[in-house]
Amino acid sequence: MKYFLKRVIGTIPVLLGVVLLIFIMLRIIPGSPVLVMLGEHYDQETIERLTELMGLDQPLLVQFFDYVKGALMGDLGVSYRYQRPVADMIMDALPYTVKLAVMAALFAWVMGLVSGIIAAVNNNNFIDRLFMGVSLLGVSMPIFMTSLVLQYIFSFKLGILPMTEDGSMVSMILPAIALGWNSAGSVARMTRSSLIEVMQADYIDTAKAKGLLRGAVIMKHALRNSLLPVVTMMALQLSSMLSGAVITESVFAIPGIGRLATEAISNRDMPVLQGTVLFTTVIVIAGNLLADMLYSVLDPRIRKGE
Amino acid sequence: MDDRNILEIRGLRSYFFTEKGTVPAVDGVDIDVPKGSIVGLVGESGCGKSMTVRSIMGLVKYPGRVVEGSMCFDGRELSGLRENELRKICGDDISMIFQEPMTSLNPVMKVGKQVREALMIHDRSISRAEADKKVMEIFEKVGIPEPEKRLECYPHQLSGGLRQRVMIAMAMICRPKLLIADEPTTALDVTIEAQILRLMKELRDETGMSVLLITHNLGVVAEICDYVYVMYAGRIVEQAETFELFDHTAHPYTRGLLDSIPRIGGSAERLHTIPGVVPNLLHLPKGCAFCNRCGYAEEACHKAGGELMEIRPGHKVRCIKPLETEVKA
Ligand SMILES: Nc1ncnc2c1ncn2[C@@H]1O[C@H](COP(=O)(O)OP(=O)(O)OP(=O)(O)O)[C@@H](O)[C@H]1O
Ligand SMILES: [Mg+2]
Numbered sequence: 001m002k003y004f005l006k007r008v009i010g011t012i013p014v015l016l017g018v019v020l021l022i023f024i025m026l027r028i029i030p031g032s033p034v035l036v037m038l039g040e041h042y043d044q045e046t047i048e049r050l051t052e053l054m055g056l057d058q059p060l061l062v063q064f065f066d067y068v069k070g071a072l073m074g075d076l077g078v079s080y081r082y083q084r085p086v087a088d089m090i091m092d093a094l095p096y097t098v099k100l101a102v103m104a105a106l107f108a109w110v111m112g113l114v115s116g117i118i119a120a121v122n123n124n125n126f127i128d129r130l131f132m133g134v135s136l137l138g139v140s141m142p143i144f145m146t147s148l149v150l151q152y153i154f155s156f157k158l159g160i161l162p163m164t165e166d167g168s169m170v171s172m173i174l175p176a177i178a179l180g181w182n183s184a185g186s187v188a189r190m191t192r193s194s195l196i197e198v199m200q201a202d203y204i205d206t207a208k209a210k211g212l213l214r215g216a217v218i219m220k221h222a223l224r225n226s227l228l229p230v231v232t233m234m235a236l237q238l239s240s241m242l243s244g245a246v247i248t249e250s251v252f253a254i255p256g257i258g259r260l261a262t263e264a265i266s267n268r269d270m271p272v273l274q275g276t277v278l279f280t281t282v283i284v285i286a287g288n289l290l291a292d293m294l295y296s297v298l299d300p301r302i303r304k305g306e
Numbered sequence: 307m308d309d310r311n312i313l314e315i316r317g318l319r320s321y322f323f324t325e326k327g328t329v330p331a332v333d334g335v336d337i338d339v340p341k342g343s344i345v346g347l348v349g350e351s352g353c354g355k356s357m358t359v360r361s362i363m364g365l366v367k368y369p370g371r372v373v374e375g376s377m378c379f380d381g382r383e384l385s386g387l388r389e390n391e392l393r394k395i396c397g398d399d400i401s402m403i404f405q406e407p408m409t410s411l412n413p414v415m416k417v418g419k420q421v422r423e424a425l426m427i428h429d430r431s432i433s434r435a436e437a438d439k440k441v442m443e444i445f446e447k448v449g450i451p452e453p454e455k456r457l458e459c460y461p462h463q464l465s466g467g468l469r470q471r472v473m474i475a476m477a478m479i480c481r482p483k484l485l486i487a488d489e490p491t492t493a494l495d496v497t498i499e500a501q502i503l504r505l506m507k508e509l510r511d512e513t514g515m516s517v518l519l520i521t522h523n524l525g526v527v528a529e530i531c532d533y534v535y536v537m538y539a540g541r542i543v544e545q546a547e548t549f550e551l552f553d554h555t556a557h558p559y560t561r562g563l564l565d566s567i568p569r570i571g572g573s574a575e576r577l578h579t580i581p582g583v584v585p586n587l588l589h590l591p592k593g594c595a596f597c598n599r600c601g602y603a604e605e606a607c608h609k610a611g612g613e614l615m616e617i618r619p620g621h622k623v624r625c626i627k628p629l630e631t632e633v634k635a
Contacts, residue, residue: 202409205365209404210424210476211397213390220423221412228414299414300460 004293011285016068018281019274023064026270071278077271079264086275089260096165097256100248101241103176105183109234112187116230119188120195121218131188138185147178147251164253175252179245183237190233194226201225228299232291239287243280307378312484312516313339313362318375320354320361329587331357331370333540336614337518339484344510344517346531346548348524348563352584354540355520356405359486363402364392380483398428401477402486405520407470407493411461417469418457421445421476428480444475449501467494474502481513488520503530524567528552536560539585539595542614546621556617556628558600594625602627 034050035042051057055066070077076086112135119131154174155163162171198204199222207221244258257276264272296302307314315337322329331354339345347355361372362384377384379400384392396402401424404410412420421444422437432440438457445453448471461469470493477485485506491499507530509515521527527534527548534551536544536559544557555561565578582599591597597607604627612626 200367202404202406203412206404206410206420206473206476207412208365208393209363209396209402211393211395211427212423213393216427221415224414225412301413301462 004289007289007292011289014285015278015281019068019071019278020064022274022277023067024060026274027060067274076275076278079269079272081267081269081272086271089272090257090275090279093255093257093260096254097242097244097249097258099169099172100175100179100245100254100256101238103172104178104180104241104245104248105234105238106180107176108180108183108187108237111180111184113191113230115184116188116191117195117218117223119192120199120226123196128192132192135185135188138181139189140185141181143178143182143245143247144251146181147175147248150174150178151251165255171252172254175245175248175254178251179241179248183234183241187230187234187237190230191226194229195222198222198226224298228295231294231298235287235291235294239283239290242287243283244276307381308338309381310340311338311378312341312380313337313518314376314378315358315362316376316378318358318361318377319373320357320366320370320375321373322370324369327588330540330590331587332361335375335537335540335542337535337542339516339518340533341483341516342510342514343532344506344519344530346527346534347518347520347537348522348527348534349537350522350563350580350584352587353537355537356488358537359402359488359518359520362486363396363400364389397424397482398480399482400484400486401480401482403470403473403477403488403490405488405492407466407473410473411469413461415460416457417459417461417464417472421472421479424476425479440479441475444479445472448475448478448505449498450475467498470494471498471502474505478505478509481509482515485509485515485517486520487517489522490519491526492521492523499526506530524563536563539587539590541595541624542622543596543624544622545614546618550618550621554618554621556621556623557596557625558602558629559596561629562599602629 034047034054034056038046038050055063058066067077074087076090078085079089082089115131115135119128119135122128122131151163151174154161161174162168163174165171165175195218199218201222204217204222207217212220244256244261246258246262248254249256249258250262257279260272261276261280263269264276315335318332318335318337319330320332322331333354335354335358337345337347337358347358349355357366357370360366361375362377362379364384364387366372372385375385379395382395384395411417418438418441421441422434425437425440426432426434441457442453445456450456450468450471456464456468456472461472464472470490474487474490477487487506491502494502503526506517506519510517519526519531531548533547534545535542536551536557538559544551544555544560546554546556551560552564555564559580562578562580566580580599581601585591585595585598591608592610593606593608594600594603594611597603600607606626610626612624614622614624616622617628
């Protein structure tokens with residue numbers, strides 16, 4: 001437990017660093033946010049007044065600390081474009097992203113683990129090659145293509161699933177598959193190679209010599225050991241999905257975090273962009289922590305304090 | 307099959323089929339293990355000892371394969387048995403202690419559970435608590451201090467010696483009819499080695515268990531084996547009762563092994579080693595496999611290897627020119 005507290009505290013400098021970096025970058029790029037807000041008609045005086053009002057005349061460092069102070073209280077600033085608190089906008093987008101990510105991750109993991117195990121058990125025969133061929137397709141197909149193919153087959157041709165998000169769970173199925181497709185492929189391939197490697201270990205011979213049948217050897221001894229590296233990957237996949245699936249959300253018109261970020265970029269809506277990047281960073285860091293934690297639950301060798 | 311034997315191996319060949327060629331790791335081996343006796347299998351590293359016993363347990367790894375031979379255990383032919391049939395015998399009637407204690411235990415499972423598992427696979431009616439009690443008993447027997455605490459340990463929390471003792475406990479807990487021990491004490495210090503050997507003897511006396519003991523330590527053989535097989539380059543080169551083998555050594559290779567045992571009182575200069583190295587199994591000499599390293603080799607030895615011949619009752623040797631027994635004196 002103490003170990004994890006340490007890990008959590010250790011992430012603070014990373015967070016601060018990331019915020020600082022975004023902060024600087026968003027201010028280096030040309031184009032004044034004030035102009036974006038004012039639109040077509042403005043005069044010099046209005047510009048100056050607004051700049052002052054928004055605190056943009058302050059030194060960068062002061063702006064930075066103001067932002068961090070606000071962020072700690074849950075205040076991520078106000079959108080230039082929509083005049084709404086950024087935190088509220090993220091909260092509105094979050095449920096869509098979470099729904100999509102969780103469904104995609106479940107799809108990817110179940111598909112990936114099951115086919116990886118099936119392939120490994122059938123080491124090198126036809127079934128193995130078939131599964132690995134399909135998973136290679138999974139790993140190498142770009143998301144937009146998967147999305148378009150799925151839309152074409154299931155919405156356009158068969159008409160059994162909606163083309164775009166309409167608020168229902170069903171409309172999330174295609175996006176979840178599209179988003180999870182790549183990850184399913186990687187999980188399958190990693191599970192397979194890891195399981196095949198573990199099956200060569202000495203302790204597998206011990207288990208066989210004890211009289212365990214093949215199925216039990218795999219379930220009780222090989223699987224847990226072979227999942228160690230896979231679990232890390234799975235946690236990172238989830239956190240990457242949670243931090244917004246830009247392409248999937250665009251293709252299926254899902255108003256999630258990814259859409260929020262892309263829109264903010266085209267609008268030069270700095271607070272929103274800043275907010276989404278910060279959010280993403282937190283999620284990725286949390287994903288890493290989760291991976292570590294899971295790993296140490298599964299692998300007693302790296303549990304601390306023993 | 308002679309029903310005085312618990313295990314009879316006949317003409318066992320296990321080969322590795324590699325890209326460079328076929329490696330005859332075990333090349334026509336006959337071994338008998340009589341009921342209630344401790345039989346030793348000795349030889350230098352790489353001579354095929356582990357492969358021989360792995361063949362019995364159905365644990366030969368790809369690209370290796372049992373090519374032919376019969377392995378008859380307690381009246382049952384093991385070769386050609388379906389994997390699931392073989393597993394029913396493994397762990398219950400035959401159990402095995404592996405050579406590598408550091409890697410032979412599952413790193414993510416508590417050792418208590420791993421040993422308990424061996425018991426519970428073959429006796430489904432036993433309760434967990436009963437099984438744990440038995441595990442603690444056997445832990446105590448094999449000299450694991452504080453058995454209660456160790457049940458809850460993971461392998462990485464135990465020393466190599468303790469891990470090997472856990473392996474031994476695991477192999478002995480079902481009271482097998484045959485224990486195959488592949489260098490069970492190589493990783494242990496001498497006091498523990500003595501303790502383990504004594505334990506095996508005790509179990510043999512108590513339960514009539516037979517032991518096939520692999521070792522390259524002839525001292526261990528002298529201590530507990532009733533009968534010895536000497537293996538070289540995939541074949542048995544000499545076999546005899548222990549005293550017979552030590553007193554009337556007939557094969558120059560066995561002689562070499564015996565001479566390389568350090569003895570108290572013997573001077574360092576008298577400690578021999580066998581010249582040369584184990585031949586590459588891919589390119590064995592035409593004649594006797596040992597001829598290139600043998601101090602007594604003649605021209606004939608390079609031309610043709612001998613067959614295993616009985617030179618005295620129960621004493622066989624594969625050498626066309628066995629040593630005179632006087633040589634030793
Ligand atoms: N995967 C493999 N491919 C080819 N040859 C192999 C392979 N594994 C083992 N061998 C060969 O099989 C032979 C027998 O090995 P084995 O493990 O039975 O020896 P051993 O007598 O048990 O030796 P040690 O005392 O070192 O345990 C060795 O000469 C080795 O070179
Ligand atoms: Mg060996």
